[in-house]
Amino acid sequence: MAINFPAGFLSYAEEWEKKINAFIEWRPDAPEPAEADAPKPAPEGMPNSPAAGVPPGLAEFPFAVKDNIAVKDFSLSCGSKLLEKFRSPYSATVVRRLEAAGARVIGKTNLDEFGMGSSTDNSALGRTNNPWDLERVPGGSSGGSAAAVAAGIVPYALGTDTGGSVRQPAAFCGVVGLKPTYGAVSRYGLVAYASSLESAGVLADTVERCRAVFSIIRGPDPLDETSHGAPAAAPPLYPAAGTDRPAGRRIGVLSPGAIARALAAAAEAAGGEGGALEAAAQASVLEEETRRGFELARARFSELGHTLTEVEIPSLKYGVPAYYTIAAAEASANLARFDGVRYGARPGCAENPDELVDKAREAGFGAEVKLRILLGTFVLRSGFQDRYYLRAQRIRQGIRRSFESLLGDGEYREQAKLDAILMPVFPSRAFGRGASSLSAFAQKAADLYTCCANLAGLPSLSFPASVEGGLPVGVQILGRAWAEGTLFDIAGGYEKKYPFPRPEGYRAFWS
């Protein structure tokens, strides 16, 4: 049965799509998924049974899916020439759970190739524009999903977040973006980029919609050994009926100034060899408008009754080098399967199997992907692992411990302290192209604020704090493992008082 769209919706969507090009495949008339495909519902009463406690009516809508998440019979291009023609033979668990709850996929969205980038301009299959300003990028790598939600084409979309790819485009486009606790959501059916860092995430128009979608997709999956159910002690995703959500929370504020100072000190300590670190320090300084949005969010949080304290995490200054070392190492292994034999476009002629693989990868992968595969194989060379990869893993442990000690989590559980940490998402608002763009290096350095949640495996929620100079500014709140419910409560309180902005021309079809 085809979906019944509200009157005027299809022409509205097509008009936006002409301007923003959010979709790699747009199929509002896709047939209903076969009955046989619907997953069995989890047993009643399980804390993670997919639909436990979801208020009906928030998720049973058309939705969009980033084109690195499998949907049966849809494209699964990953934004790459290599997989341009590939159609998925099955659907990811996250997609099947939403379909079983009554939702329908209406398209696959654009992304930076294999999720590598911060603008969606690294896609080999077209350029996506930001609905707030068509000359600017939507952010990335889940830029198509963020743009589609911001334009009101879909009420929510799925993305993946390995180092910020859900939260940063959400901030650029003025929507809500969730990166769940590592393992809270099945990765079965996601095309892997860096498996130990990534998670499927949700981009949505409102906090409550994001919460509803998360409540459906989360929970253990026998097809993903790294997926888990929330422990019994975790705060409930929805407050029990009749109880009030505690209003005043303890929120730590990670001062952007303190991070910039730590980075500058690290650059100085490196002496003459600190050129790259110095450039990185500069790239992580917040632009005036982002700083204003961040300060506004901080002031509003105190006004809403939360208690705010400044916190510092000195180890964060090594977050980006650790993230790129680990992400590139894992990517070089994960992408080995795209060889033109098992997957990927096969070259017309080759003298021998080695040449066939070389040719397929040479023609199929874009420059950023090749750079990361090379970097990954470099840091994993035998004899050099101590110097790069193992060191990065140690930094990762240090960052996780810093967050856990602030949040009273993990081995610091006895000393419960903060409920959440407020942080910037990205140093700038959506940037432009050409002269007003950010260099590839600056984009990577700017991942500092997002990649630490992935290194630590903790949940983080990004939401629009304000509009500055005509563009949305997002902030994120990071919480204890399995405490997504707390993050939704805090952001929901903000949204209630300060409803989220919409771009000009937006119409609400999905309330």
Ligand code: GLN
């Ligand atoms: N900008 C980060 C990167 O390029 C984000 C990637 C992601 O989360 N998929 O690696």
